[in-house]
Amino acid sequence: MTKTILITGGAGFIGSHVVRRFVTTYPNYTIVNLDALTYAGNLENLRDVDTLPNYKFEKGDIADADFIEALFKKYTFDGVIHLAAESHVDRSITDPGAFVKTNVFGTMVLLNAAKNAWQTNFEGKRFYHVSTDEVYGSLGAEGLFLETTPYDPKSPYSASKASSDHFVRAYHNTYKLPVVISNCSNNYGPNHFPEKLIPLCINNITHNKPLPIYGKGENVRDWLYVIDHARAIDMIFHSGKNGDTYNIGGNNEWTNIALVKKLCEIMDSRLNRAQGESEKLITYVTDRAGHDLRYAIDSSKLMNELGWEPSVTFEEGIELTVDWYLQNQEWLARVVSGNYAHYYEKMYANR
Ligand code: NAD
Numbered sequence: 327m328t329k330t331i332l333i334t335g336g337a338g339f340i341g342s343h344v345v346r347r348f349v350t351t352y353p354n355y356t357i358v359n360l361d362a363l364t365y366a367g368n369l370e371n372l373r374d375v376d377t378l379p380n381y382k383f384e385k386g387d388i389a390d391a392d393f394i395e396a397l398f399k400k401y402t403f404d405g406v407i408h409l410a411a412e413s414h415v416d417r418s419i420t421d422p423g424a425f426v427k428t429n430v431f432g433t434m435v436l437l438n439a440a441k442n443a444w445q446t447n448f449e450g451k452r453f454y455h456v457s458t459d460e461v462y463g464s465l466g467a468e469g470l471f472l473e474t475t476p477y478d479p480k481s482p483y484s485a486s487k488a489s490s491d492h493f494v495r496a497y498h499n500t501y502k503l504p505v506v507i508s509n510c511s512n513n514y515g516p517n518h519f520p521e522k523l524i525p526l527c528i529n530n531i532t533h534n535k536p537l538p539i540y541g542k543g544e545n546v547r548d549w550l551y552v553i554d555h556a557r558a559i560d561m562i563f564h565s566g567k568n569g570d571t572y573n574i575g576g577n578n579e580w581t582n583i584a585l586v587k588k589l590c591e592i593m594d595s596r597l598n599r600a601q602g603e604s605e606k607l608i609t610y611v612t613d614r615a616g617h618d619l620r621y622a623i624d625s626s627k628l629m630n631e632l633g634w635e636p637s638v639t640f641e642e643g644i645e646l647t648v649d650w651y652l653q654n655q656e657w658l659a660r661v662v663s664g665n666y667a668h669y670y671e672k673m674y675a676n677r
């Protein structure tokens with residue numbers, strides 16, 4: 327079956343893996359990647375697939391209603407997979423407004439465009455909103471987030487994602503827009519922007535720079551390999567129940583300090599350093615304001631209803647990730663220096 331699918335945020339970390347999965351798995355689908363190419367958008371992430379005939383790129387802002395309306399006229403979309411967002415908690419603490427504009431207002435603009443384009447016949451249409459476990463707030467030592475856990479967002483980032491989730495449900499309830507939502511735990515893997523803990527530490531260990539650990543490093547995150555998130559998105563997009571929510575997690579909890587020590591151990595062996603050498607770079611710094619203590623996801627609905635399970639163990643995934651960064655040091659250097667932004671001008675100026 328042919329379909330035309332809009333993927334927003336496809337030049338970012340998770341979005342680029344979702345775009346790659348869809349353009350390669352479904353040659354009959356036309357995949358339109360819409361991305362504003364903010365600091366987090368990097369088209370180099372897609373250089374292995376960007377000449378495929380079923381891939382198209384559109385540069386634009388989801389919060390620009392005129393642009394989005396015109397895009398829905400230019401293409402006849404059968405589905406939307408919405409990943410575009412401001413995604414970094416620390417940035418949300420210094421500039422909440424950018425998160426409201428993109429994550430809340432931008433999501434509403436997309437919902438509205440989909441509703442207007444599809445309202446005469448919703449049959450076969452789907453708006454998939456990719457969200458986060460952070461909407462559920464923070465856990466103590468016990469318990470897991472379920473799809474029924476009440477929302478309790480605590481950072482400007484999670485408040486903006488929670489609000490966008492509410493808008494998606496409101497469009498389903500009010501206008502009958504066919505929607506599905508997933509809430510995923512922390513992703514890791516290739517192409518992760520090095521402001522986030524794992525790629526930041528890999529980069530800093532490589533260059534013998536301090537590894538900043540917020541507070542005591544006792545906060546817990548549940549880490550999932552990004553390619554397994556992309557697989558879950560594929561399954562939910564195709565087989566998820568209209569109006570439903572699916573939690574996605576790795577069943578893989580680590581305190582930040584244990585995780586960073588694990589990275590140090592792998593990096594020491596890859597860089598032929600004495601074991602314990604990289605750990606000397608660990609530096610405890612001022613805690614993140616309002617730092618959520620623990621996230622942990624119960625993915626049993628997704629596993630039982632759709633048969634998803636992670637394809638790699640954490641041991642495998644983290645080694646694959648370290649090796650990817652060591653083999654792609656030019657990618658990392660271009661991201662850190664800001665030079666990745668020139669890829670768009672070079673590749674798309676005359677297209
Ligand atoms: P990212 O920051 O790496 O990428 C975001 C992408 O969105 C970038 O390419 C950026 O250019 C684009 N973008 C930002 N604002 C835009 C706008 N106004 N219009 C169009 N494009 C815009 O983010 P990520 O880590 O890949 O996260 C993708 C999605 O998944 C987000 O919605 C995030 O909330 C969600 N999520 C992330 C994680 C995680 O661990 N990274 C976990 C669960 C859910």
Ligand code: DAU
Binds near residue numbers: 413510512524526
């Ligand atoms: O849970 C899903 C969320 O995971 C996503 O919705 C977000 O988009 C994504 O950024 C991620 O949020 P976190 O805040 O958990 O990720 P981050 O990599 O920023 O931080 C992971 C943990 O490490 C967190 O407890 C804060 C801590 N940390 C982070 C950085 C950048 C440090 O101790 N030092 C650091 O320098």
